[in-house]
Amino acid sequence: MTAYARVFHGTAFTSRTPAEIDMLPDRLFCVGEDGVIARIVAPEDADYERLVRTYAGGDRYRRLAPGQYILPGFVDLHVHAPQWAQAGTALDVPLYDWLNTYTFPLESRFADLSYASEVYEDLVGALLANGTTTALYFATIHRESSLLLAEICARRGQRGLVGKVVMDDPGQTPAYYRDADVQTALADTEQFILSVRELAKTVKQGVYPVVTPRFIPSCTDEVLTGLGELAAKYDTHVQSHCSESDWAHGYVKERLGQNDACALHGFGLLRDKSVMAHCNFLSDEDAALFARTGTAIAHCPISNAYFANSVIAVARRMAQGVDIGLGSDVSGGYSPSLYDNARQAVISSRMLEDGVNPALPAADRGVPASRITIDEAFHLATAGGGEALGLPIGRLAEGYVWDAQIVDTAVPGARLPIFGAEEHLHGIFEKIMYLVRPEHIREVWVQGERVHTR
The missing domain is CATH 3.20.20.140 (Metal-dependent hydrolases)
Known part of the structure; x- marks a missing residue:
């Protein structure tokens, strides 16, 4: 199995077309040493559980907390x-x-x-x-x-x-x-x-x-x-x-x-x-x-x-x-x-x-x-x-660099108004785009390296 520099585990949003958003629930984002996304693995993929078992608990594995989401930088x-x-x-x-x-x-x-x-x-x-x-x-x-x-x-x-x-x-x-x-x-x-x-x-x-x-x-x-x-x-x-x-x-x-x-x-x-x-x-x-x-x-x-x-x-x-x-x-x-x-x-x-x-x-x-x-x-x-x-940036997709922001919608004192399972993913995305402030951006990564944390 290929060794990855980082594996991020969480739900993400990225642009599919100028008018459409891809919602990516519970994905594994496998990032190489070069900071490029080598694979994106969905829960239904054959080796999903094996990757989780391999990386979970190690310092190369980052699982997002409840209420956290990944957006491109x-x-x-x-x-x-x-x-x-x-x-x-x-x-x-x-x-x-x-x-x-x-x-x-x-x-x-x-x-x-x-x-x-x-x-x-x-x-x-x-x-x-x-x-x-x-x-x-x-x-x-x-x-x-x-x-x-x-x-x-x-x-x-x-x-x-x-x-x-x-x-x-x-x-x-x-x-x-x-x-x-x-x-x-x-x-x-x-x-x-x-x-x-x-x-x-x-x-x-x-x-x-x-x-x-x-x-x-x-x-x-x-x-x-x-x-x-x-x-x-x-x-x-x-x-x-x-x-x-x-x-x-x-x-x-x-x-x-x-x-x-x-x-x-x-x-x-x-x-x-x-x-x-x-x-x-x-x-x-x-x-x-x-x-x-x-x-x-x-x-x-x-x-x-x-x-x-x-x-x-x-x-x-x-x-x-x-x-x-x-x-x-x-x-x-x-x-x-x-x-x-x-x-x-x-x-x-x-x-x-x-x-x-x-x-x-x-x-x-x-x-x-x-x-x-x-x-x-x-x-x-x-x-x-x-x-x-003309650069491979701005998307969470294989072959693009890992430029990402981890947004926390449940920050104490600044929680976004998301209430229970009735909020579908696109609704959560809209609330992020309209309501996020800098205090919600908990981590920022560029080319696979963390450059900001709060």
């Missing part, structure tokens, strides 16, 4: 790591003012490695405590502190995809916080890519460099072209913002005479490993371009409520074949929890479908067929994020 596709220091600040001002008054001054402080270490350590710990096992990070323009973030992810056991931010346009960025020139921005980015790749050789769960133009308004055409060439040269992930707000979308159309999506594609930045945040103002033609190039959307529903001037048509984009996952957009989104963002994704979709202006007739008020379910939002937070990144 969450995949956060859009985190501004330095902005954790201003989470919950000034969300009542327009995006342009928020960036220039609060965000750019804050991010400029990350030249100080001591300050960067304090903030980044706290952020990675907070995300792990909220069940986020993989995060796609914007850092800052500073190569050294951006590398520090990757090193913290490596040491803390989180799978981190980290980008050194590029912003070089003197017309849209402050003198105290921009890349010195095109050549410096590109050279620093290339050195960052090489440094993270060297670090990755020592990291079980993986860390990855990401080519990261902040967005078109902050970058010159020359630097965008150079970043596209670097992404192709090193086959890296790419991230940026795309058509987030009226201001950002309109600025690109005025400057370049086309939508963000077409412009980014022209610079070589829409690729199979690209993730673009927000995308609220994508046209159907833009969405078709995303689907054709394999570019994914990071849907950030809490942040969008403050800064996007709109609700993205998630259901429509999914139907058009675009990969979509969830992003917290810390700190445009105040919460580091993808549970909170999944809930808001459902709420926002209902508001889009029903409409929000009571002065209009009901038939004219909303956009039909826009709502998504909590099952679909869960898919965005897990498997959708994994598909967006």
Whole structure:
């Protein structure tokens, strides 16, 4: 019989399709030394009892207590790591003012490695405590502190995809916080890519460099072209913002005479490993371009409520074949929890479908067929994020890595309202998705290693 590094015994939930959840009662999850799920064994399988007898009582066997359930680790596709220091600040001002008054001054402080270490350590710990096992990070323009973030992810056991931010346009960025020139921005980015790749050789769960133009308004055409060439040269992930707000979308159309999506594609930045945040103002033609190039959307529903001037048509984009996952957009989104963002994704979709202006007739008020379910939002937070990144994460399935969170619905003082056998498994899943807080997340595992316990 194959020897496994770990055997987890309990009931789990995972995404089967974007609209369907697999309920997996009383399964054995057999994890290899590489942190990959080698087998999932059901009670009716021939060797189920033999595996239980073999592993039960040993230190490689983990049986969940009553009221505990396993979910995949969450995949956060859009985190501004330095902005954790201003989470919950000034969300009542327009995006342009928020960036220039609060965000750019804050991010400029990350030249100080001591300050960067304090903030980044706290952020990675907070995300792990909220069940986020993989995060796609914007850092800052500073190569050294951006590398520090990757090193913290490596040491803390989180799978981190980290980008050194590029912003070089003197017309849209402050003198105290921009890349010195095109050549410096590109050279620093290339050195960052090489440094993270060297670090990755020592990291079980993986860390990855990401080519990261902040967005078109902050970058010159020359630097965008150079970043596209670097992404192709090193086959890296790419991230940026795309058509987030009226201001950002309109600025690109005025400057370049086309939508963000077409412009980014022209610079070589829409690729199979690209993730673009927000995308609220994508046209159907833009969405078709995303689907054709394999570019994914990071849907950030809490942040969008403050800064996007709109609700993205998630259901429509999914139907058009675009990969979509969830992003917290810390700190445009105040919460580091993808549970909170999944809930808001459902709420926002209902508001889009029903409409929000009571002065209009009901038939004219909303956009039909826009709502998504909590099952679909869960898919965005897990498997959708994994598909967006092209990594075997986000599912509890054979061949996927053991990235998991163990949720306890019976925590003393915070027990979820689950009463007896009348609660079917899907009902329990719904209550977990709507009601869980960090205190319910008792353990978090990444690539077969425990990285958080409460």
